[in-house]
Amino acid sequence: MSSIAFIGLGIMGSPMACHLARAGHTVYGYNRSPQRCAALVEAGGVAAESIAEAVKGADVVAVMVPDSPDVHDVLASDGGVFAHAQPETLVIDFSSIRPDVTKELAEEARRRGLRMIDAPVSGGEAGAKNASLSIMVGATERDFAAATPILQAVGKTIVHVGPTGAGQTVKAANQLIVAGNIELLAEAITFLRAYAVDLDAAVKVLGGGLAGSAVLDQKAPKMLARNFDPGFRIELHHKDMGIVTSAAREADVVIPLGAVVAQLMASALANGDGALDHSGLLLGVERLSGRGES
Known part of the structure; x- marks a missing residue:
């Protein structure tokens, strides 16, 4: 079981984080609106007060936020994931953003000694609630293999579609x-x-x-x-x-x-x-x- 920081507990992120907690992972959730953490806490997770607190000691950081600027802010801002994650942390971006932004962020992650994959999902709220999402993954073979147990807790159809950016x-x-x-x-x-x-x-x-x-x-x-x-x-x-x-x-x-x-x-x-x-x-x-x- 992994220690997972889950950033973004909206319509999609909340049920996904809950599935991970129920699967036995230790899940620290963070959302800009703190009340969105309630479902995760009920499922056995922990509410974090900041990104820094969520990612401290995490093996995996999962991100599910609306748009490219949001992902950039969560990952690359002064208080973001890149500034606080420990080396070799695996960052899984479930968001749907521009492929070029994904490639830039993945390169920055590599420079910082981190690993990042893009794993956007399809299936909507129903798929998130039923853990039946279709997940298209851009990653190296090594990182895809490492992420697979996490992806299997939230999705049903999980396909490695190519290198970084291919998922997007x-x-x-x-x-x-x-x-x-x-x-x-x-x-x-x-x-x-x-x-x-x-x-x-x-x-x-x-x-x-x-x-x-x-x-x-x-x-x-x-x-x-x-x-x-x-x-x-x-x-x-x-x-x-x-x-x-x-x-x-x-x-x-x-x-x-x-x-x-x-x-x-x-x-x-x-x-x-x-x-x-x-x-x-x-x-x-x-x-x-x-x-x-x-």
């Missing part, structure tokens, strides 16, 4: 596919509703054919119930679409459908939907169609 690149592709699927599902549901089709029956039969997907299974019920409580917020998916469109441009790759979905995600954010689940793209389709709730 695969996650960007994942977010491109998910956003496109959610937008098309929203358009299909709005289309079906316009023709007064039995939506539950339609979704059932669509799910049994080639149109079936994890997105349809998880997001269609939310759209039909108009339940947009966040499992993964639009504002975060907007950030991810910025990552993939920027990275595609740098690689001279054309993603025309992805670019349109990125604009629709930006529109949702501009219309005040940023805190909603990304299934809330349905509201944007309804706005464009001149249709509200029916």
Whole structure:
């Protein structure tokens, strides 16, 4: 069992840290909002008052925060992980950030005698709660092997996809596919509703054919119930679409459908939907169609 510092106890980080504590690891959690530590303490973990306190003596430091600047601040600021972790500590970044930022931070970690891997996850809040996340890992073979017992406590599909930064690149592709699927599902549901089709029956039969997907299974019920409580917020998916469109441009790759979905995600954010689940793209389709709730 390892001593683990877990930084970032939000919608995703809290259940992940709790799984690690229940698996027998010693978990010290830190979050800028201290009340977010309550679930971890109940699961057997310890609340730390600072990053320095959390990482002191830790074998592993796990990070799950929203964006590239947040990861940079947690790791590289004066009070951050790099300044306080002991040599050979393994840093696992579960966040979804820019691949170039990951590479820069991993290089800085190496200069300080630390080891860092990128391990962004897919599966949303449900996957975090059920320990069924899909984890795409950028790492050396040695560091991937060292991280595997930790990853197995929070995920189900764990794949080493290449060197440092590769995990973030695969996650960007994942977010491109998910956003496109959610937008098309929203358009299909709005289309079906316009023709007064039995939506539950339609979704059932669509799910049994080639149109079936994890997105349809998880997001269609939310759209039909108009339940947009966040499992993964639009504002975060907007950030991810910025990552993939920027990275595609740098690689001279054309993603025309992805670019349109990125604009629709930006529109949702501009219309005040940023805190909603990304299934809330349905509201944007309804706005464009001149249709509200029916």
